[in-house]
Amino acid sequence: MEEKDEIRVKGIYNADVGPGMSVAYGLLCLPFWVNAMGWGNTAGFALSMGMIQIGYFIMYMVCGMYFLKIGNLVSGGIYVVFAAAFGLFGGIGNISSALCPILGIEYDPMLVSVCFTAAGLYLLAILPCVRYASKLDFLNLLGAGVGVTAFGLAGFGILPAVLSKVGGWGILLSGLTSYYLGIAGHLKTAGIRLSGGKPFFKE
16 A cells, blocks of 8 residues: 655644643633632533533543553543543533532532542642653643642532632643643744743753
8 A cells, every 4th residue: 555645734743732732721720710719609600611621521532542642641641630530520510510409409519529639639649750841841730730639628628718729729820831831832833942941850
């Protein structure tokens, strides 16, 4: 069978889904921060966010499979966990919290709290995987780990007012760094390099 030459777009080689997904993740983090600060605490907000998160489940899973296919275990694993935690558990949890009162069904947030706590601890546990990466890459994962863990613990009723705020600021840090790194990844194809900062740790 005759091999076909790889199709390339001028200026873009070995196209990477990562930068686009980084920006998309950053966009999702912003309303979570808004909600954690006490704005948008309505059934309508939860229902809308839940439906958006279900959509992100598909995006996270596709992105995770892409990275795993090219051998990037860390990024692939993180996106698969995001698909489960933020997409399915978080999305269905938000939808349920909005619809259960209308249907006269008692809503139990414990399921999502367990998932978020476990997912957040997973993100913190794998921080050594990015210890030699740029400062913003490290802070991106640290913010996500702290934020998700704090949201999970708040769901258990542990200092909910304080930990919800901690979770919001952690997610905002992760979202803003992800947004910046996504733009930097795109600009790299044009020969423009934006620094993420020297690593916190030396090899």
